[in-house]
Amino acid sequence: MLKPMLKKRKFNSLFAIMFMALLFVSCSGEGEENENNNDGIRSMPVETVTIETGNFDDYIRLSGTVEALEDAIISSESSGRILSIRDRGERVGRGDVLARLDDRMIRSQYDAAKTGFDLADDTFNRLEALYADSIISTQDFRSARAQRDQAKAQLELTEKQLRDSRIEAPFAGRVEDRLVRNGELVNPGVPVMRLVNSEKVKILTGIPERYSGEISEGSDVIIHFSSLGLEPRESRITYAGNVIDPDTRTFTVEIELENSDERIKPDMVVDLQVKRTTLEDVIVIPRTAIIRDEEGTSVFKSNSENGRKIAELVSVRTGSTSGSLIQILDGLQQGDEIVVAGMRTLSIGDALNVLFTETNLERAVKLRESDIPLVNF
Numbered sequence: 001m002l003k004p005m006l007k008k009r010k011f012n013s014l015f016a017i018m019f020m021a022l023l024f025v026s027c028s029g030e031g032e033e034n035e036n037n038n039d040g041i042r043s044m045p046v047e048t049v050t051i052e053t054g055n056f057d058d059y060i061r062l063s064g065t066v067e068a069l070e071d072a073i074i075s076s077e078s079s080g081r082i083l084s085i086r087d088r089g090e091r092v093g094r095g096d097v098l099a100r101l102d103d104r105m106i107r108s109q110y111d112a113a114k115t116g117f118d119l120a121d122d123t124f125n126r127l128e129a130l131y132a133d134s135i136i137s138t139q140d141f142r143s144a145r146a147q148r149d150q151a152k153a154q155l156e157l158t159e160k161q162l163r164d165s166r167i168e169a170p171f172a173g174r175v176e177d178r179l180v181r182n183g184e185l186v187n188p189g190v191p192v193m194r195l196v197n198s199e200k201v202k203i204l205t206g207i208p209e210r211y212s213g214e215i216s217e218g219s220d221v222i223i224h225f226s227s228l229g230l231e232p233r234e235s236r237i238t239y240a241g242n243v244i245d246p247d248t249r250t251f252t253v254e255i256e257l258e259n260s261d262e263r264i265k266p267d268m269v270v271d272l273q274v275k276r277t278t279l280e281d282v283i284v285i286p287r288t289a290i291i292r293d294e295e296g297t298s299v300f301k302s303n304s305e306n307g308r309k310i311a312e313l314v315s316v317r318t319g320s321t322s323g324s325l326i327q328i329l330d331g332l333q334q335g336d337e338i339v340v341a342g343m344r345t346l347s348i349g350d351a352l353n354v355l356f357t358e359t360n361l362e363r364a365v366k367l368r369e370s371d372i373p374l375v376n377f
Helices: 002-035 104-132 138-164 360-370
Strands: 043-050 054-075 080-085 097-101 166-168 173-178 191-208 220-224 233-236 250-258 269-286 291-293 296-305 308-315 317-322 325-330 337-341 351-359
Touching (some): 043 360, 054 317, 104 138, 138 166, 191 269, 269 337, 308 351, 325 360
Antiparallel strands (some): 054 191, 080 097, 191 250, 220 233, 269 325, 296 337
């Protein structure tokens, strides 16, 4: 009784193994049919673009540093003790008092100089009338005039010293730093505070000397504020230097920007796209479509065979590059369809299963919108 039961179990186990093997073979064949056509040609999913000619703005990509258009370290022009000084963060107008020095000694000197000048001026005026009537000598008249002039010079000097005891703002701005405190004694030339007006800023960068004939004042610039999340802003170069830095082999350019909300901070780093030129009626494609090997550069082009799109590798000659785009000088013509995504697993002769297609100009617009410059020359 036991032997028939064992035989039956062995038979059931063998049947289960055979069933799983057949199922595995069936599934394997089904997956192979999804990848290959009936004639054995692989069908690969790709994205393509159809070539059209258009204009191509050629940019170079740089990093720049923001500076406030007005940024100064304010120093004292007189000696004295600080009686009052503005706090950090305070906004002031041009001519407003930033700090006051103890002016008691200077004011005493001014009062004495004023009295001396009034006396000398009165004496000179009386002697001038006598000199006109030839009552006094020419020497006495000239001596009175010299005394009057000396007293006037002394009065003007003390007036300036009195004005210098009040440190005034040379421009409207914001107090960014206080370098002295109330009660401290300062001397002429000692820094007192930093005053910054960042409602208008400038961006400085260096242009490689090889572009000196293409980039100048008035050249277009696109500015990207990656750290702020602001929309890119378009501007122009407002200043281009004529001197090449011997260390960096660049010349300095400046771009001025309005910054009324003061979100752009001095010393901030920004990304720049500086326009070199506009090429007309050219072919541009995504750089990702380019395949480079020891034989040069090439792209996968769609070639029609028996109603199907077959991958064909064609050599191309490239030109200018700008971000994610590259110019094609030779090898493609208008109307060609090339692969821009899915090339990594693609081989010559594969059938193309085009999942998405558009023109190269439409793709270029999308790439421009998402392109952030990262390269620093």
